[in-house]
Amino acid sequence: xxxxxxxxxxxxxxxxxxxxxxxxxxxxxxxxxxxxxxxxxxxxxxxxxxxxxxxxxxxxxxxxxxxxxxxxxxxxxxxxxxxxxxxxxxxxxxxxxxxxxxxxxxxxxxxxxxxxxxxxxxxxxxxxxxxxxxxxxxxxxxxxxxxxxxxxxxxxxxxxxxxxxxxxxxxxxxxxxxxxxxxxxxxxxxxxxxxxxxxxxxxxxxxxxxxxxxxxxxxxxxxxxxxxxxxxxxxxxxxxxxxxxxxxxxxxxxxxxxxxxxxxxxxxxxxxxxxxxxxxxxxxxxxxxxxxxxxxxxxxxxxxxxxxxxxxxxxxxxxxxxxxxxxxxxxxxxxxxxxxxxxxxxxxxxxx
Amino acid sequence: xxxxxxxxxxxxxxxxxxxxxxxxxxxxxxxxxxxxxxxxxxxxxxxxxxxxxxxxxxxxxxxxxxxxxxxxxxxxxxxxxxxxxxxxxxxxxxxxxxxxxxxxxxxxxxxxxxxxxxxxxxxxxxxxxxxxxxxxxxxxxxxxxxxxxxxxxxxxxxxxxxxxxxxxxxxxxxxxxxxxxxxxxxxxxxxxxxxxxxxxxxxxxxxxxxxxxxxxxxxxxxxxxxxxxxxxxxxxxxxxxxxxxxxxxxxxxxxxxxxxxxxx
Numbered sequence: 198x199x200x201x202x203x204x205x206x207x208x209x210x211x212x213x214x215x216x217x218x219x220x221x222x223x224x225x226x227x228x229x230x231x232x233x234x235x236x237x238x239x240x241x242x243x244x245x246x247x248x249x250x251x252x253x254x255x256x257x258x259x260x261x262x263x264x265x266x267x268x269x270x271x272x273x274x275x276x277x278x279x280x281x282x283x284x285x286x287x288x289x290x291x292x293x294x295x296x297x298x299x300x301x302x303x304x305x306x307x308x309x310x311x312x313x314x315x316x317x318x319x320x321x322x323x324x325x326x327x328x329x330x331x332x333x334x335x336x337x338x339x340x341x342x343x344x345x346x347x348x349x350x351x352x353x354x355x356x357x358x359x360x361x362x363x364x365x366x367x368x369x370x371x372x373x374x375x376x377x378x379x380x381x382x383x384x385x386x387x388x389x390x391x392x393x394x395x396x397x398x399x400x401x402x403x404x405x406x407x408x409x410x411x412x413x414x415x416x417x418x419x420x421x422x423x424x425x426x427x428x429x430x431x432x433x434x435x436x437x438x439x440x441x442x443x444x445x446x447x448x449x450x451x452x453x454x455x456x457x458x459x460x461x462x463x464x465x466x467x468x469x470x471x472x473x474x475x476x477x478x479x480x481x482x483x484x485x486x487x488x489x490x491x492x493x494x495x496x497x498x499x500x501x502x503x504x505x506x507x508x509x510x511x512x513x514x515x516x517x518x519x520x521x522x523x524x525x526x527x528x529x530x531x532x533x534x535x536x537x538x539x540x541x542x543x544x545x546x547x548x549x
Numbered sequence: 550x551x552x553x554x555x556x557x558x559x560x561x562x563x564x565x566x567x568x569x570x571x572x573x574x575x576x577x578x579x580x581x582x583x584x585x586x587x588x589x590x591x592x593x594x595x596x597x598x599x600x601x602x603x604x605x606x607x608x609x610x611x612x613x614x615x616x617x618x619x620x621x622x623x624x625x626x627x628x629x630x631x632x633x634x635x636x637x638x639x640x641x642x643x644x645x646x647x648x649x650x651x652x653x654x655x656x657x658x659x660x661x662x663x664x665x666x667x668x669x670x671x672x673x674x675x676x677x678x679x680x681x682x683x684x685x686x687x688x689x690x691x692x693x694x695x696x697x698x699x700x701x702x703x704x705x706x707x708x709x710x711x712x713x714x715x716x717x718x719x720x721x722x723x724x725x726x727x728x729x730x731x732x733x734x735x736x737x738x739x740x741x742x743x744x745x746x747x748x749x750x751x752x753x754x755x756x757x758x759x760x761x762x763x764x765x766x767x768x769x770x771x772x773x774x775x776x777x778x779x780x781x782x783x784x785x786x787x788x789x790x791x792x793x794x795x796x797x798x799x800x801x802x803x804x805x806x807x808x809x810x811x812x813x
Contacts, residue, residue, distance in 0.1 A: 249714055269717040280708055282715035286733040295729070296719035340715075347719055 200225040200383050201246070201351060206255035208241055208407075215241045217407045219255070226381040228374070230394035233404035234430070239387045242404075243353050246385060248272050259350055275344030279356040281336040283328040289315070289339050290324040296347035314342040317376060334365035341373065345380065352377070352384045358393065370397060391431045395419065403427045421460075425548040428472055435478075435514045436470040436545070447544060452510030456487045459540035468547040475504065477541035478516035480527075486536040489514075493527045507533060574788065581781035593782035603783075606765035610757075613681070613764065614750035617688040618743045621696045624689065626739065629700045630731055633709045647697040650690055655755040662687055663759065680760055687756045692746035699745065703738020707731075740801045744794045751790060 199222045206219035216238040223229055231239035244250040246257060248269030256265045264272055283292050291298075293314050297307040315321045318338040328336055337357055344352060354373070358366040374397050377384050388394050394401045395415040403410045403418060403426070411423040422428035425436070439449035439456065447458035449471060458471055482488045491509035502517045505527060516535060518524060527533050584592040597603050632639055650658070666683055667674040673683045709731070716726045732739070757764035769787070773780040 247714070247718055249717075269714070270720050270722055272718075273720075274718060276715065276718040278711050278715060280711050282708065282711040284712065284716070284730055284734070285707075286730075286736075295716070299720040299725055299729075343715075343719065353718075 198225060199223070200227070200260060201385075202256075202258045203242070203246070204256050204258075206242065206245060206257070207253045208238070208245060208250060209253045215407050216245070216252075219409060221402060221409070221412065223383055223385070225383055228377055228384045228386065228397060228399045230386045230388055230398040230401045231404060232388055232391060232394040232401050232431070233410075234389060237404040238407040239389075239402075239404050240355055243355055243385060243387045246351070247274055247276050247353055273347065273349050274351045274353060275347060275349030277337070277340050277344050277352070277354045277357045279359050281328070281333070281340045281360075283336055283340055283343070285328055287327075288324065289320065289326050289328070289331070292328070292339055293343045293346050295343060300347070310346055314346045317345070317379075318342045318372070332365075333361050334369055337361065337369060338372070341376070345376070345382075350383070352382050354384065354386045356387055356389070358388075359390075366393075373397070395431070403430065405430070421543075422472075422545075425470075425545060428545065433475050433515065433517075435473050435475065437473075437509070437512050437514065438547070439469060439471045439544070441469060441544075449544065451489070451512070454489055454510065456489070456542075457539050458542050458544045459538070460543035462544070464544065469544045470547055471542055472545045473537050473542040475515045475517040476502075478514075478535050478537045480516075480518060480533065480535060482534040483536040486538050487542065488534060488536040490532060490534050493529055493531045493533055496526055496529065505533075507535065574785075577781050577784050581778060581785055584778040593778040594786075597779050597782050597786065602763070602768055603765075605763050606768040609763050610751050610753075610765040613685060613688060614747045616685050617692060617750050618746050620685060620689050621692060621746060622739055622743070625693075625696050625700050625742075626732060626735065627727065629697065629704055630709065630727065633704050634713060643697070647694050650694055655691065655753075656759075658687070658690070659756055659759045662756075674760065677762075680762060684756055684760050684762055687760075688746075688750050688753065691753065691756070692749045695745040695749065696742040699738050699742030700735060703735040707734050737801055741798050744798045748791050748794045752787060 201221075201223040203219055203221045206216055207214070208216040219238075219242055221229075231242060233239045241250060245252050248264070248267060248271075252265060256263055258264060259272075259274075284295065287295065290311050294307045294311045297310055302310075311324070312321070315324055318341060320335065320338060320342070323331065323335065323339075328339070331339065337360075341357070357373070358369055361369065370393060373386075376382075386394070386397060395418070398415055400412060400414055401418050402412050405426050411418060411427045413421075413423075418427060418431055422431060422434075428434045428436070437451055439451050441464055442448045442450050442455070444461075444464045447461040449456050449458060449469070451471070456471060489509050491507035491514060493505060494508050494513070495504075495506035497504045497506070498520075501520055503520050503524065503526065505516050505518065507514045507516070514535075581593050582589045582591070584590060584596075629643075632643060662683060663674065665671070673679040712730055712734075713726050716730045721729065752766055753764070754766035754770055758767040758770065765787075769780065769783050772783060
C-alpha cells in the first residue's frame with residue numbers, strides 16, 4: 198500500500214528550477230535513499246516532504262491525506278539533520294522528550310517514552326548529559342531518538358552521517374537500519390554517498406539537476422543503470438566508445454578489436470558505448486569471453502584490491518583485481534590481455 | 550623550557566592606562582570623603598542617601614530601566630530572530646538603523662520627540678503616565694544599539710534555522726520555538742544586553758530633563774550645580790552601579806557561553 202506519494206512535484210526559486218516533475222510512491226516500511234551530487238535537488242525534495250519548503254506545483258500525500266500545504270509542525274514527520282540540531286539548553290532526556298512536551302503528553306508517559314527511546318539507541322546512562330558533553334556520533338543518536346519519540350509517520354534523514362568520521366559513520370549506518378527495521382518505519386534518507394545508499398536502501402532514487410534519473414533497488418541501480426549519469430555516479434564504470442557491427446546480436450568493434458555486449462536494447466543509430474564495471478574484468482585471455490589487449494598505464498594499490506589502468510585503442514579502461522598473495526602485478530607499459538564475460542557488459546547510448 | 554622575557558613596554562602602557570583611568574576616580578573618591586574638615590568621613594554619602602529626591606530619582610530610573618528592558622526584549626528578540634530566519638539580506642539595513650542613536654545627538658532626538666508628541670493629536674506630555682510612556686519609548690531607542698548587538702551576537706552563535714526546523718518537525722508552533730528553544734539559548738545575550746541598557750538608562754540625562762521627569766541623572770546634574778561634595782559621592786555611587794552591572798554581566802556570561810558555542 199502506498200504510504201507516501203509525491204506526484205509531479207516542482208520547485209522553483211525565482212527563475213531557478215531546483216526540482217522538476219518528481220514522482221514517487223513509497224510503501225509502508227520502505228527505506229528510500231535520495232542519491233545525487235550536491236545541488237541535484239535531493240535535500241529540497243526532502244524539505245518539501247518535511248514542510249520546510251512548499252512545492253511550486255504538485256502534491257504530497259501521506260496515507261492518502263494531502264499534506265502539500267500543511268505546516269511542518271502539523272505533519273508528524275520526524276527529521277534528523279546533518280548538524281544534529283540538538284537543543285543546547287536541554288539535557289539528552291529533555292531533548293528526546295521535547296516533542297512529547299509540546300503535544301502535552303503526561304509526564305509519566307513522557308518519561309516512559311524517553312526511557313524507551315534511550316534504550317533503543319543504547320544511551321540510557323547519558324540521559325542527564327548536555328549535548329556539548331557528547332561526541333558527534335552520540336549527538337546524532339540522540340537526534341534520532343528525539344525524532345522517533347514522537348512516533349512519526351515518516352522519518353526523514355538529511356545526510357545524517359556526513360559530519361562524522363568514517364568508523365562512527367559505519368556503526369551508525371547499521372544502527373539506523375536496525376532501528377528502522379525494528380520499528381517498520383517508512384524512511385527517506387538523503388545522501389551523496391553511494392556506498393551508504395547502496396548498503397542501506399530498499400530502493401534508491403538517483404537524482405541529477407532536479408530530475409529523477411532512475412528509481413530502483415541497489416542491485417538494479419548498480420547492475421543496470423538506466424542512464425550514463427547513473428552509471429558514472431554509482432560505482433566505477435568503464436565506458437568505451439564502440440561502433441555497432443551487428444545490431445541484432447550486439448556485436449561491436451573497438452578500433453580493430455571485436456566485442457559482444459550481453460544487453461543492448463534498441464539501437465537507433467546514435468553513438469553508443471560499451472559499459473563494463475572494473476571488477477568484472479579479469480587478467481589474461483579467455484575464449485567465449487570478450488578479450489582485449491592493451492598497454493598498462495597505472496597500477497594503484499588500494500589495500501584489498503589493486504586497480505590497474507590500461508589504454509586500449511587510445512581509450513582508458515580500468516580493472517580491479519583482488520590483492521591475493523599470489524598476485525603478480527603487471528609492469529607499466531607492459532602489453533596485457535584482459536577478458537570479461539559477455540553478459541557482464543552492455544551497450545549504452547552516449548548522453549549529450 | 551625557556552622563560553618568556555618580560556615585555557617592559559607592555560607593562561609600561563598598562564600602568565599608564567591604569568593611571569589615566571583610576572587617578573581621576575581616586576581623586577573623586579578622595580574628595581567625596583573629605584566633606585568634614587581634616588577627617589575622612591562618609592558624610593557626603595549620608596547626605597545623599599538621606600535626600601528623598603535621590604531615592605525618588607533612583608526608584609524612578611530603576612523602574613524606567615526595567616520597563617525599557619522588557620519592552621526591548623519583546624521588541625528585539627522576535628525581530629532579530631525573524632531577520633535571521635527569513636530576511637538575512639535585511640541585515641545591513643538593520644545595522645544602519647540600530648546605529649542611528651549613536652549618530653543623531655540625543656538633544657536633537659528629544660526635540661523631535663517633543664515637537665511630534667506634545668502636540669495634538671498625541672499630546673502625550675500632558676500627563677505623567679503618558680510622558681513616562683514617551684520616555685520609555687525614547688530609552689528603548691537609545692539602548693537599541695546595545696540590545697540589538699547583544700542579541701545579534703547571541704543569535705549568530707546558534708544555528709537558528711536548523712534549531713527552528715528541528716523544533717517545528719517535533720510539533721512546535723512559532724511561539725513555542727521562540728519560548729522553548731530560541732530564548733533559553735539566548736539567555737546570556739539577553740542578559741548582557743539588558744545590563745548595558747540598564748546602565749545606559751540609569752545615567753541618561755537629556756531625555757529625562759527635557760521631558761521633566763524625576764530621574765536620577767537630572768538630580769545629579771542639579772546637585773552638581775549647587776553642591777561640592779555630594780556630586781562627587783553620587784558619581785562614585787553611579788560608578789558602583791555600573792560596576793555591579795558589569796560584574797553581574799561577567800558572572801552570567803561565564804556560565805553559558807561555552808555551552809552555547811559548542812552545543813550546536
